[in-house]
Structure formats: structure tokens, C-alpha cells
Amino acid sequence: MSEPRPRLGLxxxxxxxxxxxxxxxxxxxxxxxxxxxxxxxPMNPLPEGEVTEEGIEVPRPPFSKDIFPCSDCHSDMDVNPxxxxxxxxxxxxxxxxxxxxxxxxxxxxANDRDKLHLASGALVEFSESYKxxxxxxxxxxxxxxxxxxxxxxxxxxxxxxxxxxxxxxxxHSPRFExxxxxPSPKQPEELFE
Amino acid sequence: xxxxxxxxxxxxxxxxxxxxxxxTERARSETAASDHSEMxxxxxxxxxxxxxxxxxTLASCDEATREAFFQQHFHEMSADDKAALIARHQAAYKExxxxxxxxxxxxxxxxxxxxxxxxxxxxxxxxxxxxECARENNCSRDPEIHWIRVLEMxxxxxxxxxxxxxxxxxxxxxxxxxFYMPVACHHCDNPPCVKVCPVTATWxxxxxxxxxxxxxxxxxxxxxxxCPYGARHFNWGEPKISTPVACEELPAAEGALQTAAExxxxxxxxxxxxxxxxxxxxxxxxxxxxxxxxxxxxxxxxRYPACVEIxxxxxxxxxxxxxxxxxxxxILEHKRVFIFKEELxxxxxxxxxxx
Numbered sequence: 001m002s003e004p005r006p007r008l009g010l011x012x013x014x015x016x017x018x019x020x021x022x023x024x025x026x027x028x029x030x031x032x033x034x035x036x037x038x039x040x041x042p043m044n045p046l047p048e049g050e051v052t053e054e055g056i057e058v059p060r061p062p063f064s065k066d067i068f069p070c071s072d073c074h075s076d077m078d079v080n081p082x083x084x085x086x087x088x089x090x091x092x093x094x095x096x097x098x099x100x101x102x103x104x105x106x107x108x109x110a111n112d113r114d115k116l117h118l119a120s121g122a123l124v125e126f127s128e129s130y131k132x133x134x135x136x137x138x139x140x141x142x143x144x145x146x147x148x149x150x151x152x153x154x155x156x157x158x159x160x161x162x163x164x165x166x167x168x169x170x171x172h173s174p175r176f177e178x179x180x181x182x183p184s185p186k187q188p189e190e191l192f193e
Numbered sequence: 194x195x196x197x198x199x200x201x202x203x204x205x206x207x208x209x210x211x212x213x214x215x216x217t218e219r220a221r222s223e224t225a226a227s228d229h230s231e232m233x234x235x236x237x238x239x240x241x242x243x244x245x246x247x248x249x250t251l252a253s254c255d256e257a258t259r260e261a262f263f264q265q266h267f268h269e270m271s272a273d274d275k276a277a278l279i280a281r282h283q284a285a286y287k288e289x290x291x292x293x294x295x296x297x298x299x300x301x302x303x304x305x306x307x308x309x310x311x312x313x314x315x316x317x318x319x320x321x322x323x324x325e326c327a328r329e330n331n332c333s334r335d336p337e338i339h340w341i342r343v344l345e346m347x348x349x350x351x352x353x354x355x356x357x358x359x360x361x362x363x364x365x366x367x368x369x370x371x372f373y374m375p376v377a378c379h380h381c382d383n384p385p386c387v388k389v390c391p392v393t394a395t396w397x398x399x400x401x402x403x404x405x406x407x408x409x410x411x412x413x414x415x416x417x418x419x420c421p422y423g424a425r426h427f428n429w430g431e432p433k434i435s436t437p438v439a440c441e442e443l444p445a446a447e448g449a450l451q452t453a454a455e456x457x458x459x460x461x462x463x464x465x466x467x468x469x470x471x472x473x474x475x476x477x478x479x480x481x482x483x484x485x486x487x488x489x490x491x492x493x494x495x496r497y498p499a500c501v502e503i504x505x506x507x508x509x510x511x512x513x514x515x516x517x518x519x520x521x522x523x524i525l526e527h528k529r530v531f532i533f534k535e536e537l538x539x540x541x542x543x544x545x546x547x548x
Contacts, residue, residue: 147520151507157495178365182320
């Protein structure tokens with residue numbers, strides 16, 4: 001009965017070696033775990049813009065190149081309030097926005113050229129032109145204020161930027177023009193060509 | 194002392210140790226039964242060989258493979274496990290793309306239930322969301338994978354999926370008498386895809402986002418069969434993002450949209466987004482399923498998803514349903530809302546509306 005003992009010893013030795021090897025390997029794995037902070041990458045900052053009196057942040061209105069401030073040219077000119085076809089300047093503007101009833105000075109202010117005016121005569125900045133649009137398109141302005149009509153960028157929680165009506169709709173011809181689409185996705189049979 | 198010496202001599206004599214002089218007893222024990230002890234030894238040797246082989250195989254793998262082998266389910270990972278996971282993936286992506294990836298494992302925000310709304314009256318079908326999404330989320334360019342599909346349908350028909358066309362290619366959109374309906378993951382509150390997953394590789398997060406653990410997915414595609422929106426996509430080929438340039442290094446596609454000519458063309462921005470989330474837009478391996486995650490890497494930082502920011506007509510709205518001043522909440526309360534395949538009771542977090 002003294003016999004099994006050495007066998008058992010061998011068995012135990014093998015077992016110890018195995019367990020040791022596995023433990024060693026696991027040890028390597030455990031030790032090499034690097035400690036690291038779990039934060040996301042840097043966020044892209046918002047591009048530059050303006051903040052209206054109401055505290056709504058909007059990008060700069062989409063003026064034609066080198067055209068603003070209007071007073072650069074208009075301050076030295078007499079006001080001609082007569083409705084007429086413009087032949088010398090601003091010939092690129094085609095009014096297609098209730099043009100039968102309206103004309104430049106119904107929205108642009110005759111005396112302070114760098115401002116717009118409401119029906120009441122109250123002056124508004126170009127960055128607050130939505131107030132002017134909202135005189136007729138009240139429902140759309142309400143939706144815009146709620147963030148439902150129009151586009152917002154930035155943060156759903158936190159800072160966000162509103163696009164003005166005029167960023168998408170040309171105020172002189174507001175209908176949204178068709179645009180070129182991005183390419184079609186590949187059809188299944190083309191995927192591995 | 195003398196006894197010890199005897200032992201040594203015994204051993205030396207026949208090389209088998211103490212058993213040698215006891216020949217008779219040995220014979221007896223052999224007949225008694227190669228019963229247990231003999232079989233046990235064979236068995237043991239076999240098992241030892243297998244275990245040793247396994248250990249050696251595992252030991253000969255590189256460390257990353259070993260770690261991947263022992264990786265736990267995302268739910269069971271400690272903070273340390275997640276840090277190790279991040280480091281391992283970062284090293285792999287560094288090798289593959291030569292870029293340093295930021296990989297977040299940020300959890301849900303408190304008091305937030307995400308909701309998404311899309312204005313069917315505004316959408317012009319320009320597919321900018323579809324391509325911007327692919328770029329933002331490191332979707333494979335070859336073979337192509339798009340998480341968003343834009344369906345073109347006839348106005349006179351209304352929503353009719355059987356008649357819908359997703360490969361339309363006119364010169365300009367919208368085409369008269371057609372309307373456009375982008376479809377991606379609806380992040381259902383009653384998600385069929387999550388129910389059928391045999392390994393729990395996909396689940397609904399507490400903030401409402403349905404996510405996939407790409408390391409746990411076995412690629413069985415049951416979820417794709419279960420999803421009624423066709424929102425899930427399988428990596429049939431090794432995913433390729435052709436240009437290994439970080440998107441931050443390319444000029445931004447954003448900016449004030451003033452004329453149609455200035456609308457960004459996201460399909461031309463071929464780059465790798467290194468700002469990622471482990472359950473979202475990290476580059477995927479071959480053979481796993483992927484889908485929209487509401488841009489989890491952006492939205493959990495408070496930002497809008499990429500599709501919302503690229504949409505040139507502002508048809509896409511995103512926010513927190515628990516916030517009563519939220520835009521999506523406003524839509525649900527004030528607008529005509531359409532729930533796609535409502536009859537299936539999937540209870541989507543994605544709503545179509547007519548603004």
C-alpha cells in the first residue's frame with residue numbers, strides 16, 4: 001500500500017506545473033491591462049456666427065459678396081421711392097415673391113440702408129430677418145422657433161445654431177430649387193465587382 | 194542515511210525507481226484491474242496533453258488574440274476590462290489605418306430618452322444623410338454599406354414599400370410627383386432584432402439606443418431577418434475604408450448653406466472618423482452585423498447626429514423625449530405623425546411627420 005504514493009507525487013507535480021503555467025499566462029494578461037481614461041474625442045467647435053437680441057445664435061446672413069454694408073454705396077445717394085426696374089445695379093435680383101404687390105422698399109429700409117423694416121415701420125437687423133418673414137408666414141415662424149421648421153446644428157442638449165429663413169430660401173425668390181442628389185448606393189449584384 | 198542510499202541504488206539499477214524490486218506485487222496489481230489506476234493514468238496523460246497543447250497554442254498567440262479570447266460580454270466588463278478593450282482596439286486600428294482612434298465607452302445620460310423625427314414634406318431625397326452617415330460611422334466603402342436608405346415613392350400612392358425605389362438617379366431632386374422617405378434603424382422599444390439574437394450581442398440601452406457589440410456578434414443574421422425596416426447590414430466582405438486620412442484633416446463639409454452649389458457633397462469626403470464609440474462607429478470586422486446607432490459617439494456628448502447636421506432642408510430632428518421643450522416632443526404634440534409599420538407593434542423611436 002506504500003506504492004501509489006510516488007505516482008500521486010508525479011501527478012501532483014504535473015498538475016502544479018500546469019496550474020503554474022496557466023497562472024503565469026493569466027498573470028501576463030492581467031498585468032498588461034493599461035489604465036486609460038474613458039472619454040470621447042474633442043468635439044468640433046461651431047463655426048462663427050452672431051447672436052440676435054433674442055439670444056438666438058445664427059450664422060452670418062448670406063449676403064452676396066462685398067455687398068454689405070449697403071450704406072457703403074447708398075449713404076451718398078438720394079432715395080428714389082418710385083417703383084421701377086433696376087437697370088444699373090442689383091440686376092441679378094429677380095423678385096419672385098409676391099412681386100405684384102411688393103418692391104424693394106417694402107422690406108429694405110429707405111433711410112437706414114443697413115436695416116430692414118417691418119410693416120409697422122420698426123427696424124430690424126438682417127440677422128433678425130425671420131421677424132420680417134414671420135409677418136406673413138406666422139405658422140412657419142412658430143415652427144422655426146420651436147426648432148421644427150428649418151435647420152439647427154450643434155447640440156441637442158446645449159449650444160445650438162439656427163439657420164435663418166434666408167439661408168435656405170432666397171428672400172427674393174424663396175422657392176427651394178431642386179438640387180443634385182448624391183450617387184445611388186450600389187445594387188447588390190454590383191457590390192463585389 | 195543508509196536507507197536513503199538504498200533507495201538511490203534501487204533507482205539507479207533499473208531506472209524505474211522503488212517499484213523495481215517488487216516485481217511480484219506489480220504483477221498482482223496489474224491483474225487486479227488495469228481497473229482504475231492504469232486507465233486513470235492514460236486518461237490523465239491524454240487530458241494533460243490536450244491541456245498543454247491548448248495552453249501552448251494560447252501562449253503562442255499574441256497577447257491581443259489571447260485577450261480577445263478571454264473577452265467578456267460588454268455588460269459584464271469592469272472599467273479595467275473596458276480600458277483593456279479600448280487599448281487593444283486602438284492598437285489594431287493604429288496598425289490597420291495608421292491613425293490614433295479615440296474610442297469611448299460612455300454610458301447613457303440620466304433622464305434622457307432619445308427620439309427622432311423626419312419631415313416627409315421637406316425631404317428632397319438628396320441622399321446627403323446616407324453618405325454623411327457612411328463617412329461619420331466608418332461604414333465599409335467596398336463593399337458598400339449604408340445605414341440609411343432613401344426610398345423614392347409616388348405621391349399619388351403614398352407610402353408603399355413594394356413600389357419604392359432606392360436606386361433612383363435623376364439629375365435633380367425632388368422629382369415632380371415623387372416623395373422621399375429615408376429609412377434607418379427605428380430603435381424600437383419592442384425590438385424584434387434584439388429578441389432573436391441567440392447570443393445577446395445586440396440590446397437596447399437605457400436611453401433607447403439599440404446597439405451591437407461587434408466583438409460578441411456571431412454573424413448569424415437572425416436580426417436582419419427579424420427587422421421589418423431593413424435597417425441591419427452584414428459585412429459580407431472585409432470592410433474597406435479606402436483612404437486612411439482622419440476626417441479632421443479634411444476641410445469641413447459644414448458651414449452656412451447659401452446656394453445649392455455650396456451644399457456639401459459627403460460622398461467625396463473619403464476619410465476615417467477617429468472619434469468613435471465602442472458600440473457605434475468603431476471600424477467593424479468581417480462577418481458582423483451593423484446599423485444606425487443614432488450616432489452614439491455624438492449624441493451621448495450632447496451633439497446632434499451627423500445626418501441631422503448635414504440635411505440641407507432641415508427635415509431631420511433629434512432630441513430628448515423627456516424634455517418638454519424639445520423639438521421632437523413638440524412634433525409629437527403638434528404635428529401629424531406617421532409611424533412606419535405601426536401594425537407590427539415595434540414601437541419605434543423614429544417618427545415621420547408632415548411639417
